[in-house]
Amino acid sequence: MSNTVNLLNKFKSSEDASISEFANIILKDYALTTRILKLVNSVNYAQFGEVTTISRAIIFLGFENIKNIAVTLVLFDHLQKHSSDSELMDTVVKSFYSAILSQKISQDINFGDKEEVFICSLFHTFGRLMVAFSIPEKIDEIKHFSHEKGISGDLAAHSVLGTSYEGIGMSLAKEWNFPSKIIQCMPDFSISEITPKPSEMDKLRSLSTFSNKISRIMAMYPDKKERSEKIDKLIKSFKDHFGVIANKIVDIIDASIQDLVEFSNVFNLNLNNVPFSRQLLGLPKDRETGSAEDLAQFDFTTDSLKTIDSIIEDEKADTPESIFTKGIQDVNSAIMSNFSLNDIIRIVLETMYRGMQLSGLSNVLFFIKDTKLPVMSIRFGFGGSIEEIKKWFKIGFENTDNVFAVAALKQKDLVIKDITASDIKGLLPDWYRSKAPSQAFIILLPIIINNKPIGMFYIEGDKGGFQTVSSGQLNYLKILRDQTVMVIKQIQGY
Numbered sequence: 373m374s375n376t377v378n379l380l381n382k383f384k385s386s387e388d389a390s391i392s393e394f395a396n397i398i399l400k401d402y403a404l405t406t407r408i409l410k411l412v413n414s415v416n417y418a419q420f421g422e423v424t425t426i427s428r429a430i431i432f433l434g435f436e437n438i439k440n441i442a443v444t445l446v447l448f449d450h451l452q453k454h455s456s457d458s459e460l461m462d463t464v465v466k467s468f469y470s471a472i473l474s475q476k477i478s479q480d481i482n483f484g485d486k487e488e489v490f491i492c493s494l495f496h497t498f499g500r501l502m503v504a505f506s507i508p509e510k511i512d513e514i515k516h517f518s519h520e521k522g523i524s525g526d527l528a529a530h531s532v533l534g535t536s537y538e539g540i541g542m543s544l545a546k547e548w549n550f551p552s553k554i555i556q557c558m559p560d561f562s563i564s565e566i567t568p569k570p571s572e573m574d575k576l577r578s579l580s581t582f583s584n585k586i587s588r589i590m591a592m593y594p595d596k597k598e599r600s601e602k603i604d605k606l607i608k609s610f611k612d613h614f615g616v617i618a619n620k621i622v623d624i625i626d627a628s629i630q631d632l633v634e635f636s637n638v639f640n641l642n643l644n645n646v647p648f649s650r651q652l653l654g655l656p657k658d659r660e661t662g663s664a665e666d667l668a669q670f671d672f673t674t675d676s677l678k679t680i681d682s683i684i685e686d687e688k689a690d691t692p693e694s695i696f697t698k699g700i701q702d703v704n705s706a707i708m709s710n711f712s713l714n715d716i717i718r719i720v721l722e723t724m725y726r727g728m729q730l731s732g733l734s735n736v737l738f739f740i741k742d743t744k745l746p747v748m749s750i751r752f753g754f755g756g757s758i759e760e761i762k763k764w765f766k767i768g769f770e771n772t773d774n775v776f777a778v779a780a781l782k783q784k785d786l787v788i789k790d791i792t793a794s795d796i797k798g799l800l801p802d803w804y805r806s807k808a809p810s811q812a813f814i815i816l817l818p819i820i821i822n823n824k825p826i827g828m829f830y831i832e833g834d835k836g837g838f839q840t841v842s843s844g845q846l847n848y849l850k851i852l853r854d855q856t857v858m859v860i861k862q863i864q865g866y
Contacts, residue, residue: 373450374548380443381549383435391435392718392752395426398442399725399754407445408438411638421705424698425726427718431711436551437487443550444494448639451505458647459511460504465646466587467494467501468635473628474583480617480624483575492557495550496580499541499558503533526560568612578613582606586625591648629653692727696848699723703855713863718752720852721829725754727848728841730833733809737830739767746770748780748828755832764807767828775799779816780825785850786816790835813838815846817853821860829853 383394398404405426412429413422423429430438451464474493475486483489504511510532518528530536538559545555556573561581570578585606593599600622607618617624629652636643643649699719706716717738725736735755739748748767750758767776778799779786788796791812797805813835819827831849 373446376446377443378548380439380446381551383439391430392754393758394435394439395430395718395722396754396758398426399722403449404442404445405726407449407638408441411441411445414634414638422698423702424695425702425719425722427715427722428702428706431706431715433487437485437491440487440491440551440554444491445639451501452640454505457504457508458645459508460501461641461646462591462648463497463501463504465632465641465643465649466584466591467497468639468641469590469628469632469648469652470494470496470580470584470587472631472635473586473624474579476624476628476631477579477583477614477617480620481614483579484572488553489576489579492554492576493580493583495541495545495554496557496584497537497541498545499537499539500529502540502544503529503537563609566610566612570613575613578610582610582614587648590625590652594651692729692842692845692848695729696723696727696845696852699727700848700851700855703852703859707855707859707862713859714752716859717856720856721752721754724829724831724849724852728831728833728845730837731840732834732837734833734837735761735830737761737765737832739828739830741826748776748825751827761807764803771801773799774801774804775814775816776801776828780818780828783818783820783823783825785818785853787846788814789838792835808832809834811835815849817849819853819857819860821857821864826860827856829856 380394380397383390398408408426408429409424412433423432426438433441448464451460471490471494475490478484478486478489514525514528514532517523517532518525521528521531523531526536533540541558542555545558553573553576557577557580559577561574561577565574566578567574586603589599589602589606593602603621603625604618607614607621611618632649632652633643635641636649641649643653700723702719702723703716706719721736721738725734728734728736733756735753735758737753737755737758738751740751741748746769750762750765753761767780769777769780771777772781775786775788775796778784790796791800791805791808791814792810800808809832811834812832815829815831817829817831818825819829829849829852
């Protein structure tokens with residue numbers, strides 16, 4: 373898990389290629405892809421309309437935001453799968469609630485990027501999360517020490533651990549290459565630091581602290597009157613930053629609770645089993661299993677238990693036809709929104725890659741012709757070892773007796789069901805046969821503009837998998853290629 377988080381965090385949005393590589397990593401993880409799309413299509417992002425590809429999600433939310441969402445999903449999914457500790461899950465849900473709350477507040481005061489605000493508040497308690505996950509027995513020791521000595525939990529943590537929660541969180545976050553803003557928001561923003569005109573970074577830190585302090589109050593004080601008094605006192609302490617929401621805080625808190633329920637479905641959080649969320653939702657502390665209240669609040673979102681309707685819906689959403697049709701709609705929406713050619717090609721490639729649903733090793737590549745040389749090189753690709761393939765896979769036209777030249781120059785869409793077939797070997801260049809998989813099928817879809825080949829889509833998969841490829845899928849590939857031709861003509865002015 374740490375390797376995956378580290379790898380995702382290292383990606384920079386400086387080049388189109390890096391975005392494609394990043395999307396490629398996400399697409400290899402079906403569960404991660406599904407959850408990101410589910411989150412992007414939740415009520416918080418409804419203004420975008422339905423988004424069905426990771427590429428288009430990156431366009432709308434930005435590379436950094438999708439990267440942070442992916443890291444969050446990977447990390448929190450790992451925490452839940454590898455620990456049933458109630459203290460950890462309580463901390464997880466508090467973190468999510470704090471993040472949602474900070475997002476609501478930022479919208480109300482018109483401050484910052486709401487996704488950035490969400491992530492920074494979510495990871496404010498990262499150190500405590502990691503301690504609760506890796507050495508849960510220390511949490512009980514810290515609680516006991518705090519009660520015995522009559523000191524705060526943070527001071528007790530420092531005494532027991534030899535360092536603070538935030539020190540642990542910041543150290544690990546740096547090691548995992550987290551963005552600097554997330555790391556800077558981990559320490560509490562002290563009241564003495566509050567000024568009437570804070571910098572953007574100070575306001576972000578302040579909001580992360582403020583929202584997490586409200587969550588702690590919500591957890592510590594079940595009595596509504598006492599809770600309200602504590603929150604009012606906190607707002608007065610932060611009045612220079614958040615005093616304007618004093619009359620709205622009750623509504624903001626309630627709206628955040630409603631959003632937490634929706635987020636729980638995306639992140640597979642079982643709120644019924646967590647003390648903090650049970651208190652937020654007003655559920656009784658002790659109930660007999662099978663009671664009417666249990667049935668009313670029953671969680672059907674776990675991996676082990678689902679309704680028949682939800683399974684049917686999941687399978688319906690995963691069919692090649694639904695992936696292709698939604699992807700084609702995504703392409704059309706991108707065209708109407710005047711997205712860049714590179715953005716649209718990434719959406720097309722992703723739709724091809726996911727829609728083919730090939731088992732085993734597979735690749736979908738987009739070649740573009742060099743403007744000066746008679747050669748096509750890979751511009752983007754999804755699949756395995758793309759960067760390595762780019763080094764050797766270049767289509768030249770010096771010789772016209774190979775399938776690549778035939779497809780491009782004769783303007784033919786070609787399918788080779790088995791590249792090792794005796795009647796095919798002679799049509800494949802030696803450099804290709806020496807590097808390509810030994811057991812594969814390939815599909816070639818040339819891009820022709822004004823009777824000239826300017827590019828090509830290349831689909832490769834295990835030859836046994838071709839038995840599952842339908843004529844409908846092949847037709848969708850042609851539609852996507854035709855959309856690409858139309859976009860190139862439109863953008864390039866052909």
